[in-house]
Amino acid sequence: MINESRRGFMGKAFGAVAAVGAVASLVAMKKSWDPLPSVMAAGFTTVDMSKLTDNKLEIVKWQGKPIFLLRFGADMPPVEKRSVKVGQHYYAVMIGLCTHLGCIPAYRDTTKDFKCACHGGEFTAAGVQKFGPPPIPLHIPPFSIKDENTIVLGESGPEYQSLIASLSTDTNIA
């Protein structure tokens, strides 16, 4: 009787250890399948632009950086050279880090511009510096346009390449 209950206990104990071991192996296997953090950081971010509304800033993360996405409303003519046309709308697509010392500017929907709280720098809705210490416009991340509602951040598509080529010829740089 004692032996039987001891055997039962030992059986359950071994079973539990085996189950824990199996779970640990699965976790280890999953970790080895996952891409390295460096690979994930260099990855792409797909954005559904149809969720954006006029004059309301959306921020997504790409490579650990905030990406500003702003749909231009009818009352805010886009700066053509820096705007990105996706479907029927024009957008600002920019890295949301101040080109002075890297703070994240805030969007002011009443004045339709960005203000950097760190040293008072200001940018237009299209990301062009207009006041204070920022020396250049907000940077534009590589992107490609997949369809009328979708862009992929991190992919250098033809629209991005022609945008960068047109901006590099003047001070309105990317």
Ligand code: FES
């Ligand atoms: S970091 Fe933005 S104005 Fe200095």
